[in-house]
Amino acid sequence: MDTKVNDQITDAVTQANVKVLGEAPAMAMGNLYQAMAHSTGILFQNAVNAQNQQNILAQAAATQGVMQIYSIDTAADGIADSKILNGGV
Helix, strand or coil, X not given: CCCCCCHHHHHHXXXXXXXXXXXXXXXXXXXXXXXXXXXXXXXXXXXXXXXXXXXXXXXXXXXXXXHHHHHXXXXXXXXXXXXXXXXCC
């Protein structure tokens, strides 16, 4: 059962299909660029976070080192005082 389709309808469908096919490469490249920009943004966020963590670790290590340096005399004084109070034992 063949029915004749109006030529305007076939032209409209053909033009819509051609439009979609014509835009496909541009849409694909747009999606690719958007994905790359997102990935680059996450990369920089991770780099900043890692640098922040390294700075925190460096500051903690420096603090511990300074605390140890300042506690040397206190420990030596405590040992000497203990020896004096215990009668030189």
